[in-house]
Every structure is written in C-alpha cells, then in structure tokens.
Amino acid sequence: MKQTFDTTKLLQIMNGLLIGLIVGLVVSVFRLAIEYGLRLTIFVYQTMHKMPWLLIPWLIISILLALLLGRMAHKNPSIQGSGIPQIEGQLAGSYEEKWWPVLWRKFIGGILSIGTGLFLGREGPSIQLGATVGQGVAEIGHVGQINRRVSIASGAAAGLSAAFNAPVASTLFILEEVYHNFSPLVWLSALVSALTANFVSLNFFGLTPVLHIAYSQSLPLSQYGHLIILGIILGLFGRLYQMTLLRLPQWFGKMKFMRPEWYPVIPFVLVILIGWFWPDTLGGGNSLIIQIAQHNPSIGIFVGLLLLRFIFSMISYGSNLPGGIFLPILTIGAIIGGLYGQVMVSLGFLNANLVSNFIIYAMAGYFAGIVKAPFTAILLITEMVGSLSHLMPLAVVSLVAFIVVDLLSGSPIYESLLNKLIKRTSIISKRQVSTISTTIFMGAPLDGQQIRDFVWPKGSLVESVRRGENVIVPHGDTMLRAGDTIVIDVAAGARQAAFARVVAAAQGPSSN
Structure with missing residues (x-):
C-alpha cells in the first residue's frame, strides 16, 4: 500500500526556522541595546566623580524616565515584569494579549529599565518578545489554535536561547515549566526555533559561553557532603525569595501617598546611589557573576553583595517595570555559593581553588528551588558555563534545593505569579x-x-x-x-x- 508523505513535521520545522530567525534578530538587538545602555550608564557614573554637577540633570532625567515607564507599564499591564507568567497563561488558555503592542512596548521598556542599571534580567523579556513574534507569525498565517500555541512556545524558546545561548535548556524550560507539554510537534518546533535563534545570536556575540567561569579542578568525591549542605541553604533562601517576591504588591500598595504608576521612581532614584558607589554591580548580574568567580571576594563583600542584590532586585521588580528575575536569581545564587565556599575555606573545610565551583553549583540550585525546574537548571548552567564536568554536582545541589522548597510548600514562582495575574486580569x-x-x-x-x-x-x-x-x-x-x-x-x-x-x-x- 502506497503511503502519502506527511508534511506536518516539515511544516513545523519550516515554521520553527522562520520564528527562530526573526526572534534571534529581535532579541540580539535587544540584548545589544541593553549592553550598550549599561556601558553608557556606568560611564556617566564614572564621569560624575570628576564632574559632580552632572548628578542634578541625571537625577531629573531618571525621574522623568521612571514616570514615563511607569505610565506605560500601568496602562499596558501585559508588559509588566518578566512576561513569563503571561506566556504561561496564554499557553494554558487563561490569559490573552495582542502581540504587536506588547512587542514594541516590551522592547523599548526593557531596554530603558535594564539598560539604566536596575537589577532586572533580560531573559524574561526576551522570552516574551520571542513569544509575541511567534504569535504574530501564527496570526498572520491564520493557523489553528494548536499551531498558534506551538508557535508561541517556539518563539518563547527562541527568545531564551538568544538571550542565554543555551538552546537545549531553553527548549526544556519552555516545555517543562511554561507549556507543560512534551508533544513531538511542540518540542520539534521549539528546538528548531531555539537552535536557529542561538545561531543568529552567536553571530552577534561570538562563541564564548555567557557565563564562562574558569575552574582549576573538579569537585573531589570526598567533598560531596558540601553539596547537601549547600542545597539545603539554597532551598531555604529560595523559599524566602518566593515569599518575598509574592508579597511585593502588598508592600508597595501600603504606600498610599504614591500612585502605582509612580512606583518606578523609587528604584530609579535608589539606583543612583548604587551607581555612584558600586557601578560594577549594576544590571542583571552576568558580569558580576564572572567578576566574583575570578576574584573570590572576602566574606564581608559577599555578605554585602547578597543583601544589596536581594533587596534592590525586589525593589526593582516590585515597581512593575518591564524586566525579569531570571538572571537576578542566578546572580543571587552565585553569591550564596561564593559566600558558602569562602566560609568553608576560612574554617579549613574546603580548598580555596574550589570556591568558583560552588558559585557554579549554587546558580543551578537556587534556580531549581525557586522555579522548581531542576532539569532545566542543570542543563542551563551546563550550557551557560560551557562545561560538562559539573553535571553530577549540579544534579545533587539542584535536587536537594528542589526537595527543600517542596517540603516548605513552595510552588513554582512563575505559576504563582500567573495565579496572581489571572486574579486581576480578565481573560481576553x-x-x-x-x-x-x-x-x-x-x-x-x-x-x-x-x-x-x-x-x-x-x-x-x-x-x-x-x-x-x-x-x-x-x-x-x-x-x-x-x-x-x-x-x-x-x-x-x-x-x-x-x-x-x-x-x-x-x-x-x-x-x-
């Protein structure tokens, strides 16, 4: 009996290639604009030390920009935050948004929020940008509902891949945490889009992994007990992070003297103090992770960085500006890992050469605990660091942190944020x-x-x-x-x- 050729997979591959190509270009430009924005911001703060009078016009510009972004985010709630809960809601059918207004507003708003030094990540916005491109391609092509969701998921995977240059982990994250669907057509299209977007991004930024951290040796088996302790600590801090983040709307709401669209003024004013004293800490945190891995700061500096990153990332995100928590989570995890390593070194329980290893492990563990996606955490850090040597320690730390958060009744953070979003937003x-x-x-x-x-x-x-x-x-x-x-x-x-x-x-x- 003659079989007819099934074009379904071929069409999905072609669709994935198209979405990945467009998303790769959009997110790469987005990422470049943020990097140049941060460079310009740091240059301004360095110049201020020579010409302090620049502080006044910079303060005025910052307040005006904060009011502009606050008004835009308040009138368009779809661009607030990372955008991942919105995409998860779209794929679940509990939320809907128009792709073009979100695309251009998130693009501009994300650059102005993250590029000016706030402690927000580019990865969540990149996922939303990718998803809107996928949605746009689907709606222009007048495809059915199932293919529309596949296109949105593919665009989301491509967005994260272009932001992190981690196509496999990006695909798994969308399937494991966002779409909750491992259908062959879904993962095939998402993987093709992620690989295509990654190829485009590599042509902009080169082959060096995003978080290329040098280490002198692998963790000896005799030191694996540290992974259990570190995983427990990360799980406890991860649950604290979840609880704090979910209470931010209540705390901001207690400031009756401020309208919600004025909230961004708070982080935009506070970031000036941070930029004046510690300009190297500005932004999502990828450069800071590499710096602490290279220089192994003292325990006191690690503690200061932990408090600074935790508190100000909450203030930045709580103001409802376009920006995510993805990279800030990894940054706080890296700091906790470095702090743990330095404490163990000072007590004589660990070799100083292994501190950078614990920075790597803790990023995965903290992410796995907060997002409750251990497989993604393991693959993500493996791809971002560019080494397969850490798979076993990453798995141990991630699973322990995941179990601790689970025992403390913690839910996946993006699912929790989606539930809050649905309560205040009608389904379109x-x-x-x-x-x-x-x-x-x-x-x-x-x-x-x-x-x-x-x-x-x-x-x-x-x-x-x-x-x-x-x-x-x-x-x-x-x-x-x-x-x-x-x-x-x-x-x-x-x-x-x-x-x-x-x-x-x-x-x-x-x-x-």
Whole structure:
C-alpha cells in the first residue's frame, strides 16, 4: 500500500526556522541595546566623580524616565515584569494579549529599565518578545489554535536561547515549566526555533559561553557532603525569595501617598546611589557573576553583595517595570555559593581553588528551588558555563534545593505569579470554542484509563489523541496511555477550569 508523505513535521520545522530567525534578530538587538545602555550608564557614573554637577540633570532625567515607564507599564499591564507568567497563561488558555503592542512596548521598556542599571534580567523579556513574534507569525498565517500555541512556545524558546545561548535548556524550560507539554510537534518546533535563534545570536556575540567561569579542578568525591549542605541553604533562601517576591504588591500598595504608576521612581532614584558607589554591580548580574568567580571576594563583600542584590532586585521588580528575575536569581545564587565556599575555606573545610565551583553549583540550585525546574537548571548552567564536568554536582545541589522548597510548600514562582495575574486580569477571548492539549504522565489518573471512564468537564469533547507518530480519532473504548497528548475542545468561557481539571488528571499522581 502506497503511503502519502506527511508534511506536518516539515511544516513545523519550516515554521520553527522562520520564528527562530526573526526572534534571534529581535532579541540580539535587544540584548545589544541593553549592553550598550549599561556601558553608557556606568560611564556617566564614572564621569560624575570628576564632574559632580552632572548628578542634578541625571537625577531629573531618571525621574522623568521612571514616570514615563511607569505610565506605560500601568496602562499596558501585559508588559509588566518578566512576561513569563503571561506566556504561561496564554499557553494554558487563561490569559490573552495582542502581540504587536506588547512587542514594541516590551522592547523599548526593557531596554530603558535594564539598560539604566536596575537589577532586572533580560531573559524574561526576551522570552516574551520571542513569544509575541511567534504569535504574530501564527496570526498572520491564520493557523489553528494548536499551531498558534506551538508557535508561541517556539518563539518563547527562541527568545531564551538568544538571550542565554543555551538552546537545549531553553527548549526544556519552555516545555517543562511554561507549556507543560512534551508533544513531538511542540518540542520539534521549539528546538528548531531555539537552535536557529542561538545561531543568529552567536553571530552577534561570538562563541564564548555567557557565563564562562574558569575552574582549576573538579569537585573531589570526598567533598560531596558540601553539596547537601549547600542545597539545603539554597532551598531555604529560595523559599524566602518566593515569599518575598509574592508579597511585593502588598508592600508597595501600603504606600498610599504614591500612585502605582509612580512606583518606578523609587528604584530609579535608589539606583543612583548604587551607581555612584558600586557601578560594577549594576544590571542583571552576568558580569558580576564572572567578576566574583575570578576574584573570590572576602566574606564581608559577599555578605554585602547578597543583601544589596536581594533587596534592590525586589525593589526593582516590585515597581512593575518591564524586566525579569531570571538572571537576578542566578546572580543571587552565585553569591550564596561564593559566600558558602569562602566560609568553608576560612574554617579549613574546603580548598580555596574550589570556591568558583560552588558559585557554579549554587546558580543551578537556587534556580531549581525557586522555579522548581531542576532539569532545566542543570542543563542551563551546563550550557551557560560551557562545561560538562559539573553535571553530577549540579544534579545533587539542584535536587536537594528542589526537595527543600517542596517540603516548605513552595510552588513554582512563575505559576504563582500567573495565579496572581489571572486574579486581576480578565481573560481576553472572543472564540465560542477553544482547544486545550496536555500530555499524560506515567501514573496519572488518565494513564491506562478508557475515555468513557473519565468524567470530562461539561461541554468538552476529546478531539484527538496523539501517540508518537500517529494521530488517533478517539472513541469511548480508546485506552489512554502515558506519553499520549490529548486534544480537547471546550467552551471558551469554561477553558480555565477545564484546563486545570484535565491537567490534574493527566499529570497528577493517581489516587490508586
């Protein structure tokens, strides 16, 4: 029997290439603009020491810029923060936004917020920029809802890849933490987009890893006990970070004398003090991570950096400016790792040559605990550092930190931020019927169950079941298996509740 050629995968690859190419260019320019902005900002602060009178015009410019960005972010909530919760909400069907207004406002707002030295990361905005490009390509091409979400996920993966030059980890992060879907079509398109965007970015920034940290030796097996202790510390600090970040809206809201659109004035004024005394600490923190790994500061400097980075990153993010927490999380983790290493060195329990190793390990552990994505953390740091020698220590620290945060009832930070976002934002949807899809995990309630035996949400219809290379038209006797991706049509108004229920059945633990 003659088989017809299936063009589905080819079309997804071509779509991924197109999205990756555009996102790579957009995010690379975004990243370049931020780097030049930071250089200019640091130059201004250095010049101020010679000409102190420049402080007055700089203060006026900073306040005006803060008011401008505050008004833009207040009138357009979609550009506030990192943008990752917004993308997660879009892919879950609980949130919607228009791609072009978000794209240009996030691009300009992110450059002005991060490029002026605030402790915000470029990675979250890069993910949102990539997702808006993917959404734009899908809407211009008038594709269906499933392909639209695949394009958004592909653009998000490409955005993170271009920002960090870590295509594999970027793809895994979107699938593991943002989309929660490992369908073959999804990961294929996302990986192609991430690789393409990474190639474009490498032509701008070269082949050197973003966080290339030199180390003299691998961690001896006799020192692995330190990884357990460090993982516990990172888990405790990670839970503290989560709790603090989620309470920021309440704390800022207590300043009754300030309107929400004026909040950015606070970090823009405070950053002048930081820039005057410590200009090298400005920005998201990637250059600071490399500096502390090269110079191994004293315990006192590490403590000062930890307090400074933690407090001011919270102030920066709490002002609702366009900017993320991705890189600031890695920076705080690196500082905790360096501090732990220096304390152990001073007590005689660790060789000084291993401090840079603990800086690397702690970045992964802190990220894994806060975001609750250990696989992404391990791969991300491996790609960013450019070495496979740390896989085992990274895995140990990441898993310990993850377990500690889990025991302390911590939820993934981006999921928690999404829940807060949904509470204050109405769902934008004009469709009468919407489509959701999710992958069935091993041991979940739907694993091994016939379609007829599950009580599906009211008004829903199981449209298809994707199993490996095949698409199954389901009926009541169809047996669902782990690894299947189910596609369901639901009434648009019931989408959020239906998605939550189906995901719980497809990915949660079985009650048996």
